[in-house]
Amino acid sequence: MTVTSPPQEPTAPPPVRRPGDRIFSLSAKGAGILILVILAGVTLFLLAESFPALTAPAEEIPGEGGLASYVWPLIFGTLLSAAIALLVATPLAVGIALFITHYAPRRLAQVLGYVVDLLAAIPSIVYGFWGIAWLAPRLVPFYRWLEENLGFIPLFAGPVSPTGRTMLTIGLVLAVMILPIVSAISREVFSQVPTLHTEAALALGATRWEMIKMAVIPYGKSGIIGGAMLGLGRALGETMAVAIILSGSAAGITFALISSANPQTIAANIALQFPESTGIDVNTLIASGLVLFVITLLVNMLARWIVNRRADFSGAN
Amino acid sequence: MSTSTAQGPATDVAPAPEQRPGGRLPRWAPWAAFVAALAVAYLVGLATSTNVVLLVIYTVVIGTAGLYVASRIVEGPRRAVDRLVTCLVSSAFGIAMVPLVSLAYEVIRRGVLRFDGEFFGASLVGVIGEGGGAYHAIMGTLIITLLTTLISVPIGLLTAIYLVEYGSGRLKRAITFFVDVMTGIPSIVAGLFAYALFVIFFGAGIRLGIMGAVALSVLMIPVVVRSAEEVLKLVPNELREAAYALGVPKWRTIVKVVLPTAIAGLGTGVTLAIARVIGETAPLLVTVGITNGTNLNPFEGRMATLPVYAFYQLTQPGVPPENAIDRAWTAALILIMLVMGLNVVARLISRFFAPKTSR
Numbered sequence: 211m212t213v214t215s216p217p218q219e220p221t222a223p224p225p226v227r228r229p230g231d232r233i234f235s236l237s238a239k240g241a242g243i244l245i246l247v248i249l250a251g252v253t254l255f256l257l258a259e260s261f262p263a264l265t266a267p268a269e270e271i272p273g274e275g276g277l278a279s280y281v282w283p284l285i286f287g288t289l290l291s292a293a294i295a296l297l298v299a300t301p302l303a304v305g306i307a308l309f310i311t312h313y314a315p316r317r318l319a320q321v322l323g324y325v326v327d328l329l330a331a332i333p334s335i336v337y338g339f340w341g342i343a344w345l346a347p348r349l350v351p352f353y354r355w356l357e358e359n360l361g362f363i364p365l366f367a368g369p370v371s372p373t374g375r376t377m378l379t380i381g382l383v384l385a386v387m388i389l390p391i392v393s394a395i396s397r398e399v400f401s402q403v404p405t406l407h408t409e410a411a412l413a414l415g416a417t418r419w420e421m422i423k424m425a426v427i428p429y430g431k432s433g434i435i436g437g438a439m440l441g442l443g444r445a446l447g448e449t450m451a452v453a454i455i456l457s458g459s460a461a462g463i464t465f466a467l468i469s470s471a472n473p474q475t476i477a478a479n480i481a482l483q484f485p486e487s488t489g490i491d492v493n494t495l496i497a498s499g500l501v502l503f504v505i506t507l508l509v510n511m512l513a514r515w516i517v518n519r520r521a522d523f524s525g526a527n
Numbered sequence: 528m529s530t531s532t533a534q535g536p537a538t539d540v541a542p543a544p545e546q547r548p549g550g551r552l553p554r555w556a557p558w559a560a561f562v563a564a565l566a567v568a569y570l571v572g573l574a575t576s577t578n579v580v581l582l583v584i585y586t587v588v589i590g591t592a593g594l595y596v597a598s599r600i601v602e603g604p605r606r607a608v609d610r611l612v613t614c615l616v617s618s619a620f621g622i623a624m625v626p627l628v629s630l631a632y633e634v635i636r637r638g639v640l641r642f643d644g645e646f647f648g649a650s651l652v653g654v655i656g657e658g659g660g661a662y663h664a665i666m667g668t669l670i671i672t673l674l675t676t677l678i679s680v681p682i683g684l685l686t687a688i689y690l691v692e693y694g695s696g697r698l699k700r701a702i703t704f705f706v707d708v709m710t711g712i713p714s715i716v717a718g719l720f721a722y723a724l725f726v727i728f729f730g731a732g733i734r735l736g737i738m739g740a741v742a743l744s745v746l747m748i749p750v751v752v753r754s755a756e757e758v759l760k761l762v763p764n765e766l767r768e769a770a771y772a773l774g775v776p777k778w779r780t781i782v783k784v785v786l787p788t789a790i791a792g793l794g795t796g797v798t799l800a801i802a803r804v805i806g807e808t809a810p811l812l813v814t815v816g817i818t819n820g821t822n823l824n825p826f827e828g829r830m831a832t833l834p835v836y837a838f839y840q841l842t843q844p845g846v847p848p849e850n851a852i853d854r855a856w857t858a859a860l861i862l863i864m865l866v867m868g869l870n871v872v873a874r875l876i877s878r879f880f881a882p883k884t885s886r
Contacts, residue, residue, distance in 0.1 A: 228776050228778075230776055230778045230779070231776050231777050231778045233778075234777075234778035234781070234782075235689075235693050235777070235778070237685055238685045238686070238688045238689035238692070238693055239689050239693065239694075239698075240685070241681070241682045241683075241684075241685030241686040241689060242685075242686045242689040242690065242694065242698065242699075242702045243698075243702075244682060244686075245682070245686055245702060245705060245706060245709065245748060245749075245752070246701065246702065246705055248709075248745060248748070249705050249708070249709055251720070251724070252712070252716070252717075252720040252745065255720055255723035255724050255727070256716070256719060256720060256723055258723065258727075259719075259722075259723035259726060301619075302619050302622060302623065304619075305615060305616045305618075305619025305620070306616075306619050306620050306623050308616050308619075309616045309617060309619060309620040310620070313613060313616055313617065314620075322620070325624070325627070326623060328627060328867075328870075329623070329626070329627055331802060331803075331866050331867065331870055332630065332806075332863065332866070333805075333806025333807070333808070333834060333862050333863070333866060334714075334806070334807075334808065334809075335806065335808040335834050335837055335838055335859065335862070336630065336634060336806070336859050336862060336863055337630070338838075339633075339634065339837070339841065339855070339856065339859050340626070340629070340630040340633055340634070342841075343633060343637070344629055344630070344633045345626075345629075348580075386623075386626045389623055393623075417605055417606055417608070417609035418609055418612075418613070419608055419609040419612040419613075420605065420609070422612075440711070443711045444711070446713065447711075447712070447713020447714065447715065447716065448713075449713070449714060449715045449808070449809035450808045450809055450834075450838065453809075453838075454838070454841065454842065457842060477713055477715045477809065480715050480719070480809075480813070481715060481808075481809050481812050481813070484812070484813045485812065485813070485816065485817075488731070488732065489731075492731065495719075496719050496722075496723060499715060499716050499719040502713055502715070502716060503712070503713070503716045506711055506712070506713055506716075507708060507711070507712075509711075510707070510708055510710075510711030511708060513711075514704070514707045514708070
């Protein structure tokens, strides 16, 4: 106790301060602050590098229409593919989560959970390989059928792409890729439903589905929404699968999902163009990356807010 | 239970008027329905075309419909809907298995074609057409992943320690929130960040192995923080208090008591984090580029990495495309094996290094 009154620190002072303690706590705090610095750095460096594109005259941007008209079709493609993925994946993921938490035998449930999580472990480029070599050719007959029977809807207007490398294929591949995260979060929320709620419903004579409808879904609703939003964030930023399947077909804005002319997404466009770009083109691509960053940031913050808001009241049952 | 039957026995047997009392399908009814559906589907399939996918779809649809109708007649609408939902939920799981199984099958089938010694021993220097390998890409992936781990684990672990052991108030909340936000950064944006950072020092068009490591670290750090934080929270407070009571300084408590207790979980978390970044392609595409020769120095020039190698072999295969495409699939197979291997290692770590429960 001879060491008295070392320099005071802003953190709450413990009774004895040793140099080891100070070094350790400061480095831990420093690492935490470094993360904030990195995130700020991502924003700043992207801004700095996209600045030349923001100020450049419209003719110098690829396509010669200015930055907005360059980025807008890409934003459209990004949102369209992510929307398809979300529409397909959310009901499936909720079904999977229900199956694992409420239908599968107890003993199997954990193993089935691992199996679904395996989908998340597969690298995105391998999904691209699978999409172009396995899925796309098998979807062509289905697309033909869609065109023949539902061709009057603009979404399914022909001519059908002979390779199957279309917007709808991308949407389906993305749906598979976001399936694990959406179902994982739904699963977590479903397994947290108070047993009292479910047993009360069953005791009143509800069938299993009525119990799920009355107790599980209302309790897990915000979890499903939050999980879907996180999945959306992932689908928006997905790069390699889209780049492989949609390479070489940038067609601007079109809602035709099964023709060979498809809009490109921001991330895939960067991956395809960046290696061969120089000068102002690079800055333009970085500017489009900044747009993607802002969109995913907003989506993710909203998702986290929804999921965390639920966490606050879950204990109060 | 006894009270409810005492109040109204009718609620238990026939809760709704439309349900026929006592009517239940036998336990084997669902199986019978699907076997019958398979038979019907087979006949329909004979009429049109024999396609396994169509056969399965017909079976599931006809079986579900048949079971619903039978249940509605015998058991009433409420149980019929219940059975319908059971079928739907089970098929949702079945649908999710289709991509997993077909992907594994396709990658293994096409990947084994070039899964040979030359693939692991040779680079692509001077290779036109047949032969060649991915030695340079495998080494590049290992080096860059190692560097990424060296950058990410200390930062991630220290941040987790800060959040669990020291942090309080606004800074802790901010870090927690932004770590969550960071997990959502698209991988390509992380790559652009590393490029934008290094361009300032090295000029336009720069490609270095270390840039890839920086980009991957942006993706890996939040994963490490998240998992380490979860694990450190599980360490019982009694252990810390026991150490404090013996006069052990806080930092030694963390290093000697908290971390060893959590070591299994930390190992698992780090391994899974490595598995997550080892297959990342997009950030490496814009920061490290690709080369045909072997470059083992991450601070000098372009490097080849397995995912980028696979991408270029598939999309720019050259004149006889088959050879390069075969190489691409083998690279994809090795990637999957790496990721799955790391996942298995992670599970083994958590099994064998778990703290002894008999304290």
